[in-house]
Amino acid sequence: MNLILVGAPGAGKGTQGEILSEKLNIKTISTGAMLRAAIKNETEVGKTAKSYIDGGKLVPDEVMINLVKERLAEPDCENGFILDGFPRTTAQAQALTESGVKIDKVLSIEVDDDVIVERLSSRRECSKCGAPYNIVFNRPEVEGKCDKCGGDLIQRSDDNPETIKNRLDVYHTQTEPIKAYYEELGLLVKAYGQVEVKDTTKEVFKALELEV
Secondary structure (H helix, E strand, C coil), X not given: CEEEEECCCCCCHHHHHHHHHHHHCCEEEEHHHHHHHHHHCCCHHHHHHHHHHHCXXXXXXXXXXXXXXXXXXXXXXXXXXXXXXXXXXXXXXXXXXXXXXXXXXXXXXXXXXXXXXXXXXXXXXXXXXXXXXXXXXXXXXXXXXXXXXXXXXXXCHHHCHHHHHHHHXXXXXXXXXXXXXXHHCCCEEEEECCCCHHHHHHHHHHHCCCCC
């Protein structure tokens, strides 16, 4: 299955993408992770992207399209893939269609904005290994320390409440319209985010017509 995940920042796309990846035995392609790696390695793409991401803005289409097309051409995507974080604009969606990439379904995970703000402002990640935590829903055993490697937990610069609201505004104005684009193509399905991850997974599997 060639699948696209759509949803506001913090809707649970990354978590559900991992679950679907294991279920379907296909690779999850997270453009967010790809970009963060480029920023960490200080590549030209990373330097260009950093100024946009720090301000809660979208990275320019031409940068993202080139990054994603190169990634999908790699051997581990031959049997299918899950795109998480791309496309983020209707122009990107159209460019992906025009590039000849076949998409089977587009899954939108629906979550209210006030829930998103609470989720993201309480997110933390390990400064060493990048393991994700949440001080409300997924607390570490030792406060401020990673369970896996003992590294310090940090809050990403784009996870403060003001930037989160800006990111949500960007999502609603620039990204959400792609749902209408894919609905016209008959590819859009919806799942409604729940408090518990396992309950959201049930909704996701139901929307994709998969057995739990």
